[in-house]
Amino acid sequence: MNRYKELLIRVNEHLEDVKKKIPENRIIGIFLEGSQNYRMDLPDSDVDTKVFIFPSIDDIIYNKEPLSTTWIRENNEHISVKDIRLVFNTFRKQNLNFVEVLFTMYYILNPKYDYFWKKLVYNRDDIARYNEFAAVMAMCGVAQNKYKMIFKPSEATEKSIEQFGYAPKQLHHLKRIEYFLENYVNGENYVSCMRPPIEIARELVGIKVGKYNDIEAKIIADEAFNHINSIRQDIIDYSSMYSNINPKTEELLNQVQKDLMLEYLRKEV
Numbered sequence: 001m002n003r004y005k006e007l008l009i010r011v012n013e014h015l016e017d018v019k020k021k022i023p024e025n026r027i028i029g030i031f032l033e034g035s036q037n038y039r040m041d042l043p044d045s046d047v048d049t050k051v052f053i054f055p056s057i058d059d060i061i062y063n064k065e066p067l068s069t070t071w072i073r074e075n076n077e078h079i080s081v082k083d084i085r086l087v088f089n090t091f092r093k094q095n096l097n098f099v100e101v102l103f104t105m106y107y108i109l110n111p112k113y114d115y116f117w118k119k120l121v122y123n124r125d126d127i128a129r130y131n132e133f134a135a136v137m138a139m140c141g142v143a144q145n146k147y148k149m150i151f152k153p154s155e156a157t158e159k160s161i162e163q164f165g166y167a168p169k170q171l172h173h174l175k176r177i178e179y180f181l182e183n184y185v186n187g188e189n190y191v192s193c194m195r196p197p198i199e200i201a202r203e204l205v206g207i208k209v210g211k212y213n214d215i216e217a218k219i220i221a222d223e224a225f226n227h228i229n230s231i232r233q234d235i236i237d238y239s240s241m242y243s244n245i246n247p248k249t250e251e252l253l254n255q256v257q258k259d260l261m262l263e264y265l266r267k268e269v
Contacts, residue, residue, distance in 0.1 A: 168217070
């Protein structure tokens with residue numbers, strides 16, 4: 001079995017779990033997130049997904065808070081569940097973890113709504129640059145968090161720090177974001193930013209599994225973080241060039257969000 005089919009089977013297993021809790025008519029689609037999208041996964045890498053849903057009719061009538069939660073499967077894989085009304089806001093905020101799903105090869109769509117979702121996918125490069133200033137600031141925020149976690153013991157990093165003297169996975173994330181940012185601000189397309197050439201991907205995977213000792217890791221982390229901060233400062237200095245929201249993309253997001261909700265309501269009411 002090839003890797004593509006294997007991952008789709010795993011994504012479908014997540015979907016079957018979701019269907020036990022959410023009626024199928026409310027499910028828009030499920031999308032793989034994380035290392036497989038970047039070609040940086042290991043044989044034992046977890047499969048984590050995002051599933052986007054419609055609110056129930058009662059949720060709408062009684063103005064209940066939109067659902068945003070994460071379910072953890074028995075094998076510790078994660079399913080992030082999010083109300084579609086919140087999803088569009090994450091696109092506007094240029095949240096990397098959400099924009100990413102527009103570029104994944106591993107997804108399953110509800111046929112009732114695939115036309116509307118595919119309209120987003122068709123315009124994904126514009127959505128990824130809807131607000132370049134916000135995108136860079138969001139990525140820099142993630143980088144700062146990863147930098148702090150490299151040498152700071154926590155539930156997520158304690159074992160790695162005990163073994164290596166630092167958290168290789170967090171260093172890998174920092175370097176991946178550095179690569180992404182540098183190429184994003186240079187105008188490269190999103191897929192190229194997300195999926196570096198194979199030799200760079202291999203280097204990043206090497207970092208992920210603890211290729212360097214703790215002294216080398218500190219040097220690499222500091223250099224990457226300083227580089228990211230220099231990119232951030234350049235964007236701030238020239239913010240007038242990057243902070244404009246694309247009005248056509250805003251119109252697209254509003255229209256697709258409206259069309260999706262109307263299609264759902266026509267079938268439900």
